Amino acid sequence: MEIRIEHLNYIYGLGTSYEKKALDDISLTIRSGEFIGIIGHTGSGKSTLIQHLNGLNRASSGQIFVDGKNIYEDGYPMRQLRFRVGLVFQYPEYQIFETTVLKDICFGPKNQGLSAEEAEGRARAAMRMVGLDEHYEGKSPFELSGGQKRRVAIAGILAMNPEVLVLDEPTAGLDPKGRDDILGVLKQLHRESGITVVLVSHSMEDVADYASRIIVLDKGKVLYDDIPAKVFSHVEELESIGLAAPQVTYVMRALRGKGWDVSQDVTTQAEAADEILEVLRKAGVKC
Amino acid sequence: MKSSDRRSIIEGHDLTYEYLHYDDDGNVDASYRALKGVSLDVKEGQFIAILGHNGSGKSTLARQLNALLVPSGGTLFVDGLDTREEKNVGAIRQAAGMVFQNPDNQIIASVVEEDAGFGPENMGVPTKEIWERVRKALKAVGMWEYRESSPNRLSGGQKQRVAIAGVIAMKPKCIVLDEPTAMLDPGGRAEVIRTVRELNRTDGITVILITHYMEEVIYADRVLVMDEGAVVMSGTPREVFSNVRALKEIRLDVPFVTELADRLKERGVPLPDGILTVEELTEELEKIRHGDQNRAS
Incomplete structure (x- = not known):
């Protein structure tokens, strides 16, 4: 699926004294099967931007087209879009609430209206994708390590069979081993299933090693949108906006x-x- | 002054710690040994970094250092005080301040200067002196101009610096930072590390920094590497990072430059062990490039 964003603006607290332009005239296209890194320092608009991709945030102005259809038009199947674009939030392990790993991962597909049996099938497939074997099924998610919990959370999204997987800082707070595990899972998923991956990060190393295209945001604007080598050639500019090559x-x-x-x-x-x-x-x- | 001449601020001997799990009747039904005989000696004014992946016992050790946890076995003296003695707890927490990972969990007041003053106020410091301490602390971390701001409106790096100011205002001899930069972006990370190094160098505050970021470790006087509840390596950053393979075996990173140098060495480039910075690497590579040219001509 292709997501085309045209002249997107988003303003927080419109009409209040805290009014803040979080996204400023963003135009870009996410094509099917890409692995994109979005980088920018805290407050640059990364999270706000990706929350538009599945219609969670509604633009103050501008348009988003998914496979050519305007998602802001009346009657657009917004609920379906939320399943097609899976969003993994920051610290997703805080959203785990079920008593077992399998139940937690089944929550999404069940919400989609699948039968218990189908949902479990999806959940098991998703567990395999993130590298959690069967013996985790009956475990309490709260017994797991931080990296494992995060894999459970990602599996919960994958179980909904999204076409695009968007992850907001999936490695934040993990140790090097946990980080490599998660990024390895994403790389393999991308290679084997062809799913589109949008990875939000402030770690240049993560993005450099995995993404084929990098979008740098600064103050709500797209500063660069290019292959990694080209983006990283702007060392001084990256440093001046609180990033590093x-x-x-x-x-x-x-x-x-x-x-x-x-x-x-x-x-x-x-x-x-x-x-x-x-x-x-x-x-x-x-x- | 040689570090061996200095006074020990932290002296741990054969520390063990067990986490206990209780069943519904309050009986212990499971236990987990997080520290398995750790000994350490930190001198006043040192900058110590502790590395280790999650579950290695780093944070358990850190929490011992200001008596949030007390040893199950072995002894730990902080500023000469035994952490197992209940009566010492107040003095120990004042001597060894602690900064945690998540800035949002540490800020309690609605104005920056009030937040920084919370610690000394709790200690019963007279009001006039509290403000004096707050002023000094906020200046030391470069947050004085934000003194009247709301902490909610600060960046992560700024919040962590406010948290550090809150600790400094208690005039500790030692600051223990448990992954203070894990949730920050590169700019915020640099701010915090700069602040911590500055406090160490100019005020002589002992620093114990727990981190996953290898690049933050290269300035430390000594690095301890923990794995499975024990200290498995200890030495200067150069000594520790000379063991690229041993570190990789316990799935720890080494600084990027060190790893690149190691890769080149494997392929026959005669580089020395333990290269830590870009400057060192380019300098050594230059020597090799020119050295051989001269010999060939």
């Missing part, structure tokens, strides 16, 4: 500053190592 960018820049002929478009550690080795070999170093 990934470490790899700093290494490559420092080397270029010393006259090394290494590419600026490198976004992963493996690519960086290859570039460095190439230069050393050319210089006659045996390695």
